[in-house]
Amino acid sequence: MSNLTINADRLIGHIEELGRLGRDEQGRLVRVAASDMDRLGRDRLVAWLQEAGLDVAVDRIGNIFGIWQDDTNAGQAPVMLGSHIDTVIDAGIYDGCYGVLAGLEAIESLKEAGFAPARPIVVAAFTNEEGVRYAPDMMGSLVYAGGLDVEEALATVGTDGSVLGKELERIGYAGPHEPGFLDPHAYVELHVEQGPVLEREGIALGAVENLQGISWQRIVIDGVANHAGTTPMAMRSDAGVAAARAIVFLADRAAASPTPTVATVGTIAFEPNAINVIPSRATFTVDLRDSDEARLGEEEAALAAFLGGLATSANVSIRTERLARFAPVTFDPRIVSLIEDCALANGFSCRRMTSGAGHDAQMIARVAPSAMIFVPSRGGISHNPAEFTAAGHVAAGANILLGVAARLAAD
Amino acid sequence: MSNLTINADRLIGHIEELGRLGRDEQGRLVRVAASDMDRLGRDRLVAWLQEAGLDVAVDRIGNIFGIWQDDTNAGQAPVMLGSHIDTVIDAGIYDGCYGVLAGLEAIESLKEAGFAPARPIVVAAFTNEEGVRYAPDMMGSLVYAGGLDVEEALATVGTDGSVLGKELERIGYAGPHEPGFLDPHAYVELHVEQGPVLEREGIALGAVENLQGISWQRIVIDGVANHAGTTPMAMRSDAGVAAARAIVFLADRAAASPTPTVATVGTIAFEPNAINVIPSRATFTVDLRDSDEARLGEEEAALAAFLGGLATSANVSIRTERLARFAPVTFDPRIVSLIEDCALANGFSCRRMTSGAGHDAQMIARVAPSAMIFVPSRGGISHNPAEFTAAGHVAAGANILLGVAARLAAD
Ligand SMILES: NC(=O)NCCC(=O)O
Ligand SMILES: NC(=O)NCCC(=O)O
Numbered sequence: 098m099s100n101l102t103i104n105a106d107r108l109i110g111h112i113e114e115l116g117r118l119g120r121d122e123q124g125r126l127v128r129v130a131a132s133d134m135d136r137l138g139r140d141r142l143v144a145w146l147q148e149a150g151l152d153v154a155v156d157r158i159g160n161i162f163g164i165w166q167d168d169t170n171a172g173q174a175p176v177m178l179g180s181h182i183d184t185v186i187d188a189g190i191y192d193g194c195y196g197v198l199a200g201l202e203a204i205e206s207l208k209e210a211g212f213a214p215a216r217p218i219v220v221a222a223f224t225n226e227e228g229v230r231y232a233p234d235m236m237g238s239l240v241y242a243g244g245l246d247v248e249e250a251l252a253t254v255g256t257d258g259s260v261l262g263k264e265l266e267r268i269g270y271a272g273p274h275e276p277g278f279l280d281p282h283a284y285v286e287l288h289v290e291q292g293p294v295l296e297r298e299g300i301a302l303g304a305v306e307n308l309q310g311i312s313w314q315r316i317v318i319d320g321v322a323n324h325a326g327t328t329p330m331a332m333r334s335d336a337g338v339a340a341a342r343a344i345v346f347l348a349d350r351a352a353a354s355p356t357p358t359v360a361t362v363g364t365i366a367f368e369p370n371a372i373n374v375i376p377s378r379a380t381f382t383v384d385l386r387d388s389d390e391a392r393l394g395e396e397e398a399a400l401a402a403f404l405g406g407l408a409t410s411a412n413v414s415i416r417t418e419r420l421a422r423f424a425p426v427t428f429d430p431r432i433v434s435l436i437e438d439c440a441l442a443n444g445f446s447c448r449r450m451t452s453g454a455g456h457d458a459q460m461i462a463r464v465a466p467s468a469m470i471f472v473p474s475r476g477g478i479s480h481n482p483a484e485f486t487a488a489g490h491v492a493a494g495a496n497i498l499l500g501v502a503a504r505l506a507a508d
Numbered sequence: 509m510s511n512l513t514i515n516a517d518r519l520i521g522h523i524e525e526l527g528r529l530g531r532d533e534q535g536r537l538v539r540v541a542a543s544d545m546d547r548l549g550r551d552r553l554v555a556w557l558q559e560a561g562l563d564v565a566v567d568r569i570g571n572i573f574g575i576w577q578d579d580t581n582a583g584q585a586p587v588m589l590g591s592h593i594d595t596v597i598d599a600g601i602y603d604g605c606y607g608v609l610a611g612l613e614a615i616e617s618l619k620e621a622g623f624a625p626a627r628p629i630v631v632a633a634f635t636n637e638e639g640v641r642y643a644p645d646m647m648g649s650l651v652y653a654g655g656l657d658v659e660e661a662l663a664t665v666g667t668d669g670s671v672l673g674k675e676l677e678r679i680g681y682a683g684p685h686e687p688g689f690l691d692p693h694a695y696v697e698l699h700v701e702q703g704p705v706l707e708r709e710g711i712a713l714g715a716v717e718n719l720q721g722i723s724w725q726r727i728v729i730d731g732v733a734n735h736a737g738t739t740p741m742a743m744r745s746d747a748g749v750a751a752a753r754a755i756v757f758l759a760d761r762a763a764a765s766p767t768p769t770v771a772t773v774g775t776i777a778f779e780p781n782a783i784n785v786i787p788s789r790a791t792f793t794v795d796l797r798d799s800d801e802a803r804l805g806e807e808e809a810a811l812a813a814f815l816g817g818l819a820t821s822a823n824v825s826i827r828t829e830r831l832a833r834f835a836p837v838t839f840d841p842r843i844v845s846l847i848e849d850c851a852l853a854n855g856f857s858c859r860r861m862t863s864g865a866g867h868d869a870q871m872i873a874r875v876a877p878s879a880m881i882f883v884p885s886r887g888g889i890s891h892n893p894a895e896f897t898a899a900g901h902v903a904a905g906a907n908i909l910l911g912v913a914a915r916l917a918a919d
Contacts, residue, residue: 371596373772
């Protein structure tokens, strides 16, 4: 089995080809969930799954599965390899796609080598992992794992006012299967690190043993629109200045934290958004993360307390809406060890690590033993078109995925 | 002449009728310059000017003039009464419209009373006073006064990417006259105060003797997009946090200023504007005002120095674009005295004051003796649908405008 390897050229060809699909007029990759751009990517993936001889199944939340099974193993709980192919706005080509296409590559290579697994092996592409168009993120895998009702998820209204269920129907990916219809024996997700640790330490592979908690909120601040020239500073109720104070508070607090807490305000809008009008409303999102649940709770409480004081001091009213909340996750220690063993057996350096990003594995971990494999991201850059992982690292990660999948499917 | 009065019901009827034109689906008044909504307002105004028997003339920048002249006074330099009918987004009904419609009302009342002026009297509605769609503000009067080349103004690209000249053609208001074709003997603008002073002091009328300087800038901050979950706080180049620091700096500095400096950030946008992506770019506008030119320069310099330091400390690059810059203006002391005299002769309380808002009068003051009359704004609220001036104040201001115009046109 240690002689089995993936076809690196084919894998990289697939990654680059998928990365050309779903670009806007400015050339930006914008394959946000359930959009026309997403359909382009999905159609291509399904064609590849079919070419590889896999059974393709789509569930009601639009998750796509490519199933490799035969008469000898049908009915056994499958080994699932997966990730997502939706992207952020102006994305790189690796985030998500790498894990899905490496899963397909591992299956194709095992098939071609005549490997006969004792269990089906399935490659999965989960819907709306990024959460950019519809919150929460990791929605497809969350629904799959029973953590969110499928009807509720389908009714989600996006940042553009669209409804996820209607969009999935429109693009032809509202499938017939109930989410959870396959009950995995194990789940393994290969992903680019999206952070700087592996590159900085010169290590080829990460065996991901846990994943930070994620708290997403939308904050709406209401002040009073008034004239920029005639309204004395002391008489203002400026929603924009109040929002700016909250953003500075979050950044300064996270920077000063003794733990590696991160806080991000990625979106903002003012109303009426006119140069000489004091903003009557400011709406922004907060993304807070910490690998310790108690610490994450403290960060949320500190923000709430700050906003309480701000409402008074800035003479505004503030309301908060929760968009996503996931506790930190610990992965299955046996699969983490298996990844480490497989990496070392193949001569790669490997370290255990925490994931800073959310991943579908954190949802599937609710229903099946799960873990993740990371490869280095150049400069730690992700959610940016400059996202890049060298071909050698791409191949190394996929070979370890193949090895781990073969081992998990062997009995 | 002191027996002449305006018809308050007709004036208020006109203000309310114009205030119903140019509303969006949410009922907001959005008659921004040279839009379809603006055309609705312009068409109605022109119809009223014609019904009043005035000669209607439109110049190349879209300024509309209703000219009352006869064989005895044609050729004399006219007395001009004016303001604007474009609005901000979600505006009140008085700002600008009051001055134009009171000018029309004064002319109609003088005509009906058989008053025979020694000079023509003209009512003017200047294009794009608000500056919300196209910068700078007061553009039509600025061009009229020769402060901005008409071709350059017509080439202005708006916040929505439209070109002013093309929009004026489209709505039928690219007129044949050269801006400046009428050379006013004097210019008087009646306006709602848009600030709290008159109401707070219980005074009916303001004789405006000067007007603050205005500095408008667009600031573009470039950072690096990266993943909200994986990027340590210390490794970020977050354009959004940098923008928030600048907004807080401006607000705190203006609030602490010993002079009544005002600073406003009315617009903002993040890119890519996604919840889990560190903003790669933040674009916002700054509106700085002070009635002292040296102080305004100090405020601009302080902002520039702050941004210079911020570029280093926040690891971003920052560029600044000037959108408008007008020095403070002192109005003609004889017209200011005439307003005061006329107010007192009619039994109204009156005080001299500074205008916090920019007005077309500040541009026309470059080419003709000019001044302004203010009436109280309830709660000091403007650029807000709650903008309101009581009928008694509306009538009082228009009567003083009539009296001042009659006096200025008498010889
Ligand atoms: N891996 C990844 O970028 N996931 C998106 C969800 C998040 O972590 O914000
Ligand atoms: N009067 C008025 O609101 N003018 C708009 C220009 C400004 O002062 O911002």
